[in-house]
Amino acid sequence: MTEIFTIALIFSTIRTATPLLLAALGGLYSERAGVINIALEGLMLAGAFTAAAVTHYAGSPWAGLLAGIGAGVLVAAIHAVACIRFNADQVVSGTAINILMTGVPAMLSGALFLSSGSTPQIPRDDLIPWTPVVLALLLVGVTWYVLYRTPFGLRLRAVGENPEAADAAGVNVNGVRYSAVLLSGALAAIGGAYLSIGQSSLFTRNMTSGRGFIALAALIFGKWRPVQTMLACLLFGFTEAISIQMQGVFKPWGEEIPVQFISIVPYVLTIVVLAGFIGLSRAPRALGIPYQKEK
Amino acid sequence: MKLLRELFFPLVAVLAAFVLGGIFVWIIGDNPFETYRLLIGSAFSWPDGIGYTLFYATPLIFTGLAVAVAFRCGLLNIGAEGQLYVAAFATAWVGIKFGGTVVDVFGTPVNYSWVTLPAVLLVPLAIVTAIVAGAAWGAIPGVLKARFGSHEVINTIMLNFIAIALVSYFTQYHFKQAGDPILQTVPVGAGVHLPRLGSFIPGLPTRIPLNLAFLFALVACVLVYIFLWRTKWGYAIRATGANPTAAEYGGISTGKQIVLAMAVSGALAGMVAVNEVLGYRYRYYDGFSANYGFTGIAVALLGRNHPVGVLLSALLFGMLIRGGIFVDAFSGKVSKDLVEVLQAIVILFVACEALFRGSFGRFGLLKRSKV
Numbered sequence: 043m044t045e046i047f048t049i050a051l052i053f054s055t056i057r058t059a060t061p062l063l064l065a066a067l068g069g070l071y072s073e074r075a076g077v078i079n080i081a082l083e084g085l086m087l088a089g090a091f092t093a094a095a096v097t098h099y100a101g102s103p104w105a106g107l108l109a110g111i112g113a114g115v116l117v118a119a120i121h122a123v124a125c126i127r128f129n130a131d132q133v134v135s136g137t138a139i140n141i142l143m144t145g146v147p148a149m150l151s152g153a154l155f156l157s158s159g160s161t162p163q164i165p166r167d168d169l170i171p172w173t174p175v176v177l178a179l180l181l182v183g184v185t186w187y188v189l190y191r192t193p194f195g196l197r198l199r200a201v202g203e204n205p206e207a208a209d210a211a212g213v214n215v216n217g218v219r220y221s222a223v224l225l226s227g228a229l230a231a232i233g234g235a236y237l238s239i240g241q242s243s244l245f246t247r248n249m250t251s252g253r254g255f256i257a258l259a260a261l262i263f264g265k266w267r268p269v270q271t272m273l274a275c276l277l278f279g280f281t282e283a284i285s286i287q288m289q290g291v292f293k294p295w296g297e298e299i300p301v302q303f304i305s306i307v308p309y310v311l312t313i314v315v316l317a318g319f320i321g322l323s324r325a326p327r328a329l330g331i332p333y334q335k336e337k
Numbered sequence: 338m339k340l341l342r343e344l345f346f347p348l349v350a351v352l353a354a355f356v357l358g359g360i361f362v363w364i365i366g367d368n369p370f371e372t373y374r375l376l377i378g379s380a381f382s383w384p385d386g387i388g389y390t391l392f393y394a395t396p397l398i399f400t401g402l403a404v405a406v407a408f409r410c411g412l413l414n415i416g417a418e419g420q421l422y423v424a425a426f427a428t429a430w431v432g433i434k435f436g437g438t439v440v441d442v443f444g445t446p447v448n449y450s451w452v453t454l455p456a457v458l459l460v461p462l463a464i465v466t467a468i469v470a471g472a473a474w475g476a477i478p479g480v481l482k483a484r485f486g487s488h489e490v491i492n493t494i495m496l497n498f499i500a501i502a503l504v505s506y507f508t509q510y511h512f513k514q515a516g517d518p519i520l521q522t523v524p525v526g527a528g529v530h531l532p533r534l535g536s537f538i539p540g541l542p543t544r545i546p547l548n549l550a551f552l553f554a555l556v557a558c559v560l561v562y563i564f565l566w567r568t569k570w571g572y573a574i575r576a577t578g579a580n581p582t583a584a585e586y587g588g589i590s591t592g593k594q595i596v597l598a599m600a601v602s603g604a605l606a607g608m609v610a611v612n613e614v615l616g617y618r619y620r621y622y623d624g625f626s627a628n629y630g631f632t633g634i635a636v637a638l639l640g641r642n643h644p645v646g647v648l649l650s651a652l653l654f655g656m657l658i659r660g661g662i663f664v665d666a667f668s669g670k671v672s673k674d675l676v677e678v679l680q681a682i683v684i685l686f687v688a689c690e691a692l693f694r695g696s697f698g699r700f701g702l703l704k705r706s707k708v
Contacts, residue, residue: 080490120685130688133413133490137634138684145677146361152672153365159674255494262491302506309495316487325488 051280051287056175057241059279061086061233061250063178065257066264066271067185068229074189074266075222076202076328080136081121082230083254084143088113089231091147094161094238094245095154103170103239107232114231115224117143122223126216129332140254148247159247161238169243174236181229185268198222202326205333215333230254259312266326278308347639347646350686351653358679367670375667376660376675386659388535388545392617394655395547396421396609396626398554400633401640401647402561403475403605407489408642409565410598411578416478416493417606418630419500420471424607426504427470428614429522429621431463433512436526442517449523456528460615463529467610474500475603476596483592489599497630508623520623531616548616550608557605558644564601574598606630627658635680638687654680 065082072079079085092113097106121139124130148159155162189195197218200208205215237253238245260278264271285304359369380390400417407414433439437453438446454462478492505520512522531550535543565571576584577594585591613625632654639653640646657680661673 078490080494124685124689128689130685131413133415134634134638134684134688137415137631138681138688141628141631141635141677141684142681145674145681148674149361149365149672149678152674153367153670158672252498255498258491259495300506300510302502302509306499306502309498313481313487313492313495316491317481317485318487 051283054283054287055276055280057279058282059275060175060178061236061241061253062257062260062278063182063272063275064174064233064236065230065254066261066275067178067181067268068226068233069258069261070185070189070226070266070268070271071198071222071229072226073261073329074202074326075198075219076205076326076331076333077122077125077219077223078132078136078330079121079223079226080133080255080258081118081139082226082257083250083252084136084139084141085114085117085227085230086234086237086250086254086257087143087147087248088117088227089234090238090249091150091161091234091245092231093235094164095150097164097168097239098162101168103164103168106239107170107235110231110235111228114227114229114234116227118224118227118230121227122220125223125332126219129334132330132332144248147245151245161245164239164243166243169239170236171240174232174240177232178236179272182268182272189268194218199326201333202328205328205331209333209335215335219333230257233257256308259308262325263308263312263315265324277311281305281307343641343643343646346690347641347650347687350639350683353686354679354682357682358675361678362671362675365670367668372664372668372671372675375663376657379660379663380656384535384541384545388541388547389659390652390655391551392545392547392612392655393658394651395551395554395612396629397632397636397651397654398648399557399605399608399612400629401636401651402557402644403602404633404637405640405642405644405647406561406565406574406605407598407602408637409578410574410594411581412479412482412489412595412598412602413634414475414478414493414599414602414606415490415634416475416496416630417602417633418626418628419493419497420474420603420606421609421613421626421630422500422504423474424467424471425610425614425625426507426522426621428463428467428610429525430512431466432459432525432529432614432619433523435459435462436529439524439526441514441523447523450526453526454528459526459529460531463525463615464608464611467607467614468604469607471607471610472600472604475606476600479596479599482599483595489595501624504621505623508621512621521618522621524620525614529615530619531611533616546617548612550612550616553608553611555648557608558648561605562644570594570597606633632680635684635687639683 065086069079069082089110093106093110096109097103121135124135125132151157151159151161197213201215201218209215237249256278260274261271263274281304285301362369362372380386403417404414433449434451435454437450438448441447478489481487481492482489508520508522514523531548533543533548535541535545573589574594576589577591581591609629614621636647636650636654639650657676661676664671665673
């Protein structure tokens with residue numbers, strides 16, 4: 043009994059960590075290149091809605107996934123153009139994207155499906171419950187390799203730490219930043235798509251319910267590094283998984299631990315780590331600063 | 338001329354948002370003109386249209402001012418949402434514990450109070466509680482930034498989630514009436530209710546929840562102006578926002594200004610509780626805020642972080658929220674989510690001011706205004 047409980051818990055942890063991990067890895071590319079991405083929530087929603095809607099019409103989750111990625115990249119492009127081309131405040135732009143993506147899917151689903159913000163149910167056979175999970179874990183290794191072992195990764199880190207020096211060395215600073223932000227849109231969108239056509243079988247209004255922000259928290263908790271970020275996502279996934287498992291079972295003082303107490307763990311940990319209590323979490327040096335070539 | 342220049346850009350941003358929103362409505366397959374007629378036209382009827390527009394504008398004036406004050410100090414307060422939740426719960430707690438006998442959801446009189454205070458004491462106490470609770474929750478990210486240098490944006494986002502979870506816990510486990518299917522606290526005592534403006538204005542029925550808090554919001558606009566531009570604290574806050582290094586050289590302790598600005602910002606956000614708990618629902622209702630804190634960012638940005646601008650843009654957004662209900666009810670395919678879309682596009686355009694400066698800038702209409 044205990045063993046089944048444990049194995050179930052491990053699987054449930056990995057499954058809840060998957061969307062966080064995909065979005066956090068997306069955020070990692072963008073932020074290591076120097077562009078703050080609090081739009082992860084909105085990018086996930088874009089991916090989740092598009093994936094569910096296209097899977098419903100096309101009958102293929104792969105078409106849905108691809109379309110979801112496309113939508114994520116498109117929405118990320120708005121963020122990228124605003125931040126890189128027009129020097130918009132990156133937090134403000136991200137906030138706008140998040141608000142936009144609560145509105146647009148709701149409006150579209152109202153028009154397409156005459157519902158109040160959700161897509162029709164997708165048949166069980168058309169779901170992809172495990173591919174994104176495997177993909178997410180693989181992408182941790184890929185991201186590590188890209189970041190530390192390829193010229194692109196070197197440039198990415200350089201434009202996030204010291205864009206002037208990178209520019210002097212001939213790196214196209216804004217070009218690298220564009221690709222990083224678009225990449226973050228693609229990854230966050232896969233995370234969102236996993237929610238709608240992997241874990242559940244439809245898109246519902248605001249179905250990410252703050253996961254984009256938990257992913258952001260995991261990224262900071264993981265000190266903007268791929269492996270640490272994965273561990274942070276697993277930790278946060280574990281807190282969510284265990285709060286579900288514990289309901290009605292675990293009563294340390296004769297009563298259940300209120301779910302609200304467990305749900306705030308990631309947020310509290312992030313504040314603590316950001317204040318420097320558990321090792322120093324240092325952001326990329328040029329994070330949030332638009333780069334303008336000297337004229 | 339200066340006023341014209343200040344107004345010109347926000348107007349262009351709003352207009353551009355409406356055009357884009359209209360195209361979106363058209364793509365969806367509805368008539369944009371009809372949609373906008375519903376969205377805007379419904380706000381001008383008397384008494385309902387105007388009454389509700391002003392009622393919806395009230396929390397946005399407070400959150401808009403909250404974001405604006407922090408912004409003048411160079412801080413982005415994304416935490417107004419959490420601050421107003423904490424304040425609303427604290428205010429309801431005062432109303433429950435000192436408000437005397439109330440009638441519960443089943444119609445029986447109950448007394449949850451320790452002592453029953455008269456209205457003259459209770460109302461000021463409840464308002465001060467809203468201000469202090471909001472200020473305290475707002476000051477946390479200020480202290481974290483001043484003391485540890487951790488970024489206020491991340492901390493306010495995290496504190497939003499923590500605030501919402503905590504008040505939801507207290508409501509669910511300690512202040513909800515057993516058997517009540519809605520996640521809300523027991524009601525506050527009648528002594529703490531703020532009068533609705535309908536009791537003073539002929540022709541305005543009291544069923545419209547527009548209440549005294551709206552007048553407080555107008556007063557807050559004036560007070561924020563005086564605070565920022567006519568006091569030494571406001572000067573220090575603006576100096577910190579304009580150039581922290583120079584302010585530090587000038588003998589201003591920037592750390593203190595950051596904490597002060599965040600506390601004032603949180604206090605303003607906390608005033609939303611006065612409108613919501615004391616003037617409208619007479620209890621704490623879980624999840625009551627329709628993203629007032631985030632809309633406050635749009636309000637402040639569009640209002641150029643100035644009290645007058647905040648007031649005007651809060652009225653605009655109040656109008657849209659009111660109109661959105663009509664769009665939902667009477668339009669075929671468009672839902673009230675259009676309001677969120679418009680709001681997001683406005684924020685994007687205001688944030689991308691350079692977009693407009695490129696083509697209009699050469700006419701000298703849009704010189705960058707210094708914060």
